[in-house]
Amino acid sequence: xxxxxxxxxxxxxxxxxxxxxxxxxxxxxxxxxxxxxxxxxxxxxxxxxxxxxxxxxxxxxxxxxxxxxxxxxxxxxxxxxxxxxxxxxxxxxxxxxxxxxxxxxxxxxxxxxxxxxxxxxxxxxxxxxxxxxxxxxxxxxxxxxxxxxxxxxxxxxxxxxxxxxxxxxxxxxxxxxxxxxxxxxxxxxxxxxxxxxxxxxxxxxxxxxxxxxxxxxxxxxxxxxxxxxxxxxxxxxxxxxxxxxxxxxxx
Amino acid sequence: xxxxxxxxxxxxxxxxxxxxxxxxxxxxxxxxxxxxxxxxxxxxxxxxxxxxxxxxxxxxxxxxxxxxxxxxxxxxxxxxxxxxxxxxxxxxxxxxxxxxxxxxxxxxxxxxxxxxxxxxxxxxxxxxxxxxxxxxxxxxxxxxxxxxxxxxxxxxxxxxxxxxxxxxxxxxxxxxxxxxxxxxxxxxxxxxxxxxxxxxxxxxxxxxxxxxxxxxxxxxxxxxxxxxxxxxxxxxxxxxxxxxxxxxxxxxxxxxxxxxxxxxxxxxxxxxxxxxxxxxxxxxxxxxxxxxxxxxxxxxxxxxxxxxxxxxxxxxxxxxxxxxxxxxxxxxxxxxxxxxxxxxxxxxxxxxxxxxxxxxxxxxxxxxxxxxxxxxxxxxxxxxxxxxxxxxxxxxxxxxxxxxxxxxxxxxxxxxxxxxxxxxxxxxxxxxxxxxxxxxxxxxxxxxxxxxxxxxxxxxxxx
Numbered sequence: 001x002x003x004x005x006x007x008x009x010x011x012x013x014x015x016x017x018x019x020x021x022x023x024x025x026x027x028x029x030x031x032x033x034x035x036x037x038x039x040x041x042x043x044x045x046x047x048x049x050x051x052x053x054x055x056x057x058x059x060x061x062x063x064x065x066x067x068x069x070x071x072x073x074x075x076x077x078x079x080x081x082x083x084x085x086x087x088x089x090x091x092x093x094x095x096x097x098x099x100x101x102x103x104x105x106x107x108x109x110x111x112x113x114x115x116x117x118x119x120x121x122x123x124x125x126x127x128x129x130x131x132x133x134x135x136x137x138x139x140x141x142x143x144x145x146x147x148x149x150x151x152x153x154x155x156x157x158x159x160x161x162x163x164x165x166x167x168x169x170x171x172x173x174x175x176x177x178x179x180x181x182x183x184x185x186x187x188x189x190x191x192x193x194x195x196x197x198x199x200x201x202x203x204x205x206x207x208x209x210x211x212x213x214x215x216x217x218x219x220x221x222x223x224x225x226x227x228x229x230x231x232x233x234x235x236x237x238x239x240x241x242x243x244x245x246x247x248x249x250x251x
Numbered sequence: 252x253x254x255x256x257x258x259x260x261x262x263x264x265x266x267x268x269x270x271x272x273x274x275x276x277x278x279x280x281x282x283x284x285x286x287x288x289x290x291x292x293x294x295x296x297x298x299x300x301x302x303x304x305x306x307x308x309x310x311x312x313x314x315x316x317x318x319x320x321x322x323x324x325x326x327x328x329x330x331x332x333x334x335x336x337x338x339x340x341x342x343x344x345x346x347x348x349x350x351x352x353x354x355x356x357x358x359x360x361x362x363x364x365x366x367x368x369x370x371x372x373x374x375x376x377x378x379x380x381x382x383x384x385x386x387x388x389x390x391x392x393x394x395x396x397x398x399x400x401x402x403x404x405x406x407x408x409x410x411x412x413x414x415x416x417x418x419x420x421x422x423x424x425x426x427x428x429x430x431x432x433x434x435x436x437x438x439x440x441x442x443x444x445x446x447x448x449x450x451x452x453x454x455x456x457x458x459x460x461x462x463x464x465x466x467x468x469x470x471x472x473x474x475x476x477x478x479x480x481x482x483x484x485x486x487x488x489x490x491x492x493x494x495x496x497x498x499x500x501x502x503x504x505x506x507x508x509x510x511x512x513x514x515x516x517x518x519x520x521x522x523x524x525x526x527x528x529x530x531x532x533x534x535x536x537x538x539x540x541x542x543x544x545x546x547x548x549x550x551x552x553x554x555x556x557x558x559x560x561x562x563x564x565x566x567x568x569x570x571x572x573x574x575x576x577x578x579x580x581x582x583x584x585x586x587x588x589x590x591x592x593x594x595x596x597x598x599x600x601x602x603x604x605x606x607x608x609x610x611x612x613x614x615x616x617x618x619x620x621x622x623x624x625x626x627x628x629x630x631x632x633x634x635x636x637x638x639x640x641x642x643x644x645x646x647x648x649x650x651x652x653x654x655x656x657x658x659x660x661x662x663x664x665x666x667x668x669x670x671x672x673x674x675x676x677x678x679x680x681x682x683x684x685x686x687x688x689x690x691x692x693x694x695x696x697x698x699x700x701x702x703x704x705x706x707x708x709x710x711x712x713x714x
Contacts, residue, residue: 047353047705049311050360050482095363096356147359152351155464202462206351206698207691210706211713 022069024081024184026226030061032087034102036216040201041089041100043209051093058087058102063222069112077112079132085220097148100204103141106190108168110134132170132188139163140195144203151203158203166192166218174228184226192218288313289712294508294516295319296499297524298490299327300344300354300697301684303479305522305704306486312712317516318486319508321495321654325487327526328655329697331474332645335563338593339474340600342559342647344697347470349463353705354698361482362473369467370591371574375433376630381576387433396427404437408458410451416664417454418446436583443661443695444555445583445605450664457662460692471592475697495654499523500538501680520680520714522707524700527554527673527687528657542677548669552687556608556650557658560601560619561588563643567597568627568634581626583607597639599627604658608650616646659695660687670694674703679714682707 038057045054067081085104091097112130141161144151151158172186198214205212290313295306298320306318330343346369347354358366374381382390387397403424412420417438426434439445442454470478480487494514499521500507508516529535530549540546569576569587576585581603588598601623603611611619620640628636649658674688684707686693686700693699 047308048356048360049307050357093360096360146356152464154462155349155466203351206349206353206355206463207693207702208460208462209702211709 021071021231022182022228023231024065024067024069024079024226024228026063026065026067026184026224028063028222028224030063030085030220030222032058032061032218032220034058034087034195034216034218036213037102037195037197037200037218040197040204040209040212043212044098044204045091047205047209051091051096053091053093055091055098055100056089058089058100061085061087061104061220061222063224065224065226067110067226069228072111075114075116077114077130079110079112079134080108081110082107095147097146099143099145099148101143103143105139105141106136106166107138108134108136108166110168110170112172126176128174128176130172130174130186132168132172132186134168135166136168137163137165138192142200142203144200153199153202158199160199162196164192164195166190170222172226180230182228182230184228186224186226188222188224190218190220190222192220289714290314291519292317292517293520293522293711294506294518295522295524296496296508297321297327297526297685298325298487298492299524299526299685299700300329300475300479301686301700301704301707302327302522302524303483303486303490304701305524305684305708306489307483308705308708309522309711310486312708314711315518316486316489317518318490319494319496319510319516320490320492321525323492325490325492326476326479328649328659329474329476329479330647331476332561332647334645335561335596335598335643338589338596338598339470339472339477340561340588340598340645341474342561342645343649344475345469347468347475348465348693348696348698350466350468352463352693352698353701354696355463355468357482357701358468358470358478362470362478365470365473366468367471367591369469369574371587372572373575373577374570374573376576376578377429377433379629381570381630387430393427393429397430400426400430400434404434407438407451407454408461410455412451414664415451416447417449417451420451421446432580432583433578436577436579440583440602440604440607443557443604443659444553444663445607448553448555448605448664449662450666452667453662453664456667456690457692457694460690462691463693463696463698469591496525496535498536498538499681501678502538506680520682520711522682522684522711524683524685524704524707526655526657526685527552527660529654532656534654537681541681544672545675545677548666548672551663551669552660552666552673553663554657554660554687555605556612556648558601558603558608558611558619558649559645559647560603560611560623561645561647562599562601562620562623563641564597564599564636564639565641566639567594568631568636568639569599576630579626579630581607581611581622585627604661608658612648612650616644619646620644661695674706676707676710676714682711 041055063085065081065083067079069077069079072078083106087102089100110132112132114130139161168190170186170188174182174184195216195218197216292315293309295302295318306316309316328343332340332342435446439449495511497511498509505517506521573587582601584602586600588600589596670690674683676682684703686695688703689699
């Protein structure tokens with residue numbers, strides 16, 4: 001992970017000296033499918049039939065992100081980014097409240113591929129669709145509370161953090177607003193093939209439950225909206241004369 | 252848009268489209284547990300913790316359950332006694348081990364105000380004096396031998412050696428002889444036997460799997476059985492009492508269970524939750540005979556006698572905040588029964604397992620009381636123990652308890668790896684639950700029994 005961070009910083013530093021660089025701030029919602037994690041949560045409810053409100057599955061994520069986009073070659077951009085995601089599952093029953101949170105800190109290095117006609121290094125287009133492929137590492141910090149008290153494993157507070165990796169891909173469109181700001185709606189799919197949930201199971205169930213896997217696959221489809229600020233030198237992407245002309249006439 | 256642009260846009264869409272089926276398939280709800288429905292019939296044998304809980308789960312998921320119990324009461328090894336006013340004395344299971352278990356959750360949901368931490372401080376019997384743990388671990392005269400003992404006892408999960416008993420291992424580790432009885436109380440007696448009868452490899456397996464925590468809890472004004480009766484009232488009401496099973500015939504497509512009084516019950520599957528001792532003494536005839544590996548595991552896992560003897564005194568002879576007294580040569584552990592519940596009842600419970608239970612069980616009840624009072628007098632020479640004893644006592648001998656015939660299973664030498672074999676289903680028709688079948692380190696506990704019930708029900712639903 002340290003290497004990935006250093007590499008990201010290197011890219012940001014080196015490319016910020018060049019034209020066509022963006023700082024991207026984004027946020028959005030996602031649909032998540034952490035298979036074995038959800039099986040574990042479901043098993044928790046199943047084993048406690050006395051709970052009238054079942055524990056919801058982890059199905060949605062909220063995302064905040066910060067990224068950078070810089071040109072690598074004509075039509076090819078590098079977009080390292082860093083996301084914070086949270087998924088929650090909360091159920092309140094009489095005398096028994098259970099809150100499960102998964103905090104995901106995800107670092108990615110993405111390649112954004114623009115068709116040459118639409119590339120950021122070309123001019124004259126307001127809408128520039130792109131395809132994204134990437135990958136990186138995540139730190140995952142699960143948290144489980146029972147009646148507002150942190151879950152324990154062998155009397156130790158369950159406050160783990162562990163690392164995993166992911167592959168990402170997506171499609172999006174960069175929309176020119178003005179010389180400083182673009183907006184960029186995009187859809188990103190992340191896949192984590194191996195998330196260790198052994199201790200999560202122990203903290204949730206108090207025991208290792210037969211049939212529950214200790215490793216979970218996690219799929220996550222994000223719907224994100226980014227505001228991108230141009231950095232460094234900037235070409236006139238849209239010819240200036242288009243908008244002001246009509247206003248002058250009115251005056 | 253010219254043709255070239257259009258083609259490129261299509262090319263862009265392809266990778267996204269390629270991912271879509273993957274994502275949709277991962278989002279699609281798998282056949283998760285809730286979706287399982289078993290609409291067939293199940294006979295549950297035994298109405299202890301695992302049997303009651305398993306019946307409840309089976310009914311939740313659609314099974315037709317017939318629940319048979321050999322005795323005239325439910326609860327198995329949960330046995331409250333209310334003969335002394337002001338307190339519910341647990342003659343069987345008493346402690347809720349740790350705070351991360353299905354039983355703790357059940358108690359927290361149903362009787363939260365009754366759930367209290369195991370009260371009082373532990374005292375250790377060392378060279379005819381009662382000492383605190385701080386003394387054992389910190390007193391300069393002991394030269395660190397007490398601390399060494401606790402370190403050894405805390406490291407069983409990473410035991411690196413081969414097959415031997417705990418007693419042999421402690422000898423190998425040159426445990427100070429002054430701590431032999433204390434170590435026996437903390438390990439052997441706690442696990443349901445004594446250090447000579449506990450195997451290190453099986454103990455390692457149990458300790459490594461244990462995950463519920465050490466913070467013991469008890470119920471202040473309820474019994475564990477009441478908790479089950481409250482939480483699973485409908486299931487408890489449907490238990491058919493006085494139906495001791497004589498044979499289980501699983502030759503045909505359906506299983507036929509016959510009771511000692513000649514009644515026959517037929518079902519698709521049978522869940523057997525009887526104590527290990529009942530399987531060991533062949534009280535139930537299986538037709539055909541159980542597989543040889545199952546029989547081996549039944550033989551390898553041991554279950555000894557256990558005694559709880561409760562004595563009442565007119566006034567306390569112990570110091571104020573006493574919880575347990577550990578390391579007696581006759582009784583490995585005493586505890587103040589009313590601590591945290593009702594201090595005014597002045598009750599002391601003597602808890603003996605293994606060889607010491609065998610010895611004590613051979614005495615008359617009067618002799619048992621005499622021996623206990625002698626030891627307590629030795630522990631409290633100025634406490635006037637004999638003078639304060641009011642003559643009221645309750646003796647619970649689990650070996651003599653009909654259809655239970657023992658305390659609980661323990662990690663006997665050679666039993667490592669055998670519990671999962673004991674738990675395994677036979678021919679998709681016989682399923683096994685109960686504390687002895689718990690292979691997650693929670694053997695000999697109520698929550699371990701419940702976990703095994705859950706596991707067996709899951710096996711039935713998924714079959």
